[in-house]
Amino acid sequence: DVIVDAIRRMIQSGHVKLVETMAEEIAAAALRDKRVKRVRVRVEKLDIIEGAVGVEIEREQSLEPPRPRRPFRGLPKNETQA
DSSP states (O other): OHHHHHHHHHHHTOOOSOHHHHHHHHHHHHHTSTTOOEEEEEEOOOSSSTTOOOEEEEEEOOSSOOOOOOOOOOOOOOTTOO
């Protein structure tokens, strides 16, 4: 399975500091398959700290292609500022 293989590669690549990062990467891997319209991912830290919680996210395919982002060049100076 493509998604399972992607998760295995992530885990084998080394330690991930944040479960949020892992959840986002898993969701992104699933959404690369255009047949997947929506994904819900739950990641939990097991046996690390008693009572520790994980994270659950839900992501979906965008209907529009992503727009190119313009670089942020800062706010214009207000003429009243010296």
